[in-house]
Amino acid sequence: MAFVDDALEASMRTGAVKLHAAEAFEGMRRAGQLAAECLDMLVPEVRPGVVTEDLDRLAREFVLDAGALPACLFYKGYGHTLCISPNHVVCHGIPGPRTLREGDIVNIDVTVIVDGWHGDTSRMYGVGEVSARARRLVDVTYEALAQGLAAVKPGAGVGDIGAAIQAYVEAQRCSVVRDFCGHGVGRVFHDAPNILHYGRAGTGPVLKPGMFFTIEPMVNLGKHQVKLLADGWTAVTRDKSLSAQCEHTVGVTETGVEVFTASPAGLFKPPIAG
Ligand code: MF3
Ligand code: CO
Ligand code: CO
DSSP states (O other), X not given: OOOOOHHHHHHHHHTOOOOXXXXXHHHHHHHHHHHHHHHHHHGGGOOTTOBHHHHHHHHHHHHHHTTOEETTTTGGGOOOSXXXXXXXXXXXXXXXXXXXXXXXXXXXXXXXXXXXXXXEEEEEEEOSSXXXXXXXXXXXXXXXXXXXXXXXXXXXXXXHHHHHHHHHHHHTTOEEOOSOOEEEOSSSSSEEEEEOSSOOTTOSSBOOXXXXXXXXXXXXXXXXXXXXXXXXXXXXETTOOOEEEOBEEEEEOSSSEEETTOOTTSOSSOOOOO
């Protein structure tokens, strides 16, 4: 459970963006690394025939064994460690009895709490051999995140991040999901500011050293519209087109950006066989 003191609660009400000091960066490095290690651990587990709730159990045990907490367990009644979102599922897919099949592309999203700090990251996994168009979507999505990261520096606006992502994605004839965004993060899971993955350069709060947030673009091969399934969580593309996502937790530094959730094994972009 995240520790929320009065100052934090006040900032959530007012939308003020917190500025963190050096010890907070240390905390976020530990949380980010564990989250990335959890996704690294899952790389060989994502195979044709794997049941998504078994992946969730592996992740829960991994996080608890490390002495950390899965942030999504009991978050607003969610009840799982991972979100697992295959194919046309945009985000917040719920682990269950579903089996992953050859050719699926799937996003796995994990958030861990280490000493009160949240590390939030997601990546795409290919199940066996994947079609060329699915691989292209995954590549566009990773590059979209890279474009967003490149826009992060003191003095830039939050809107510069979304503008960079949108310009790149639309030039690739894909679309950016509008209904979900990145978020401030730290001792609070979802905090100010909202990080939209589309928008206008030069708008939004000004980035300052010590701000922590996620960038987590969702990119569709078809149109951007999504709909929510009856379970209240699972978001899917309205036109049933394929969707991909990836997410890093970052901090603004004096000179640019620090990525807290980089893969220690260099696996952030898991190989997707074609
Ligand atoms: N990890 C997601 C994010 O990137 C949040 C999932 S909330 C849950 O913000 F409850 F669905 F798990
Ligand atoms: Co997030
Ligand atoms: Co996440």
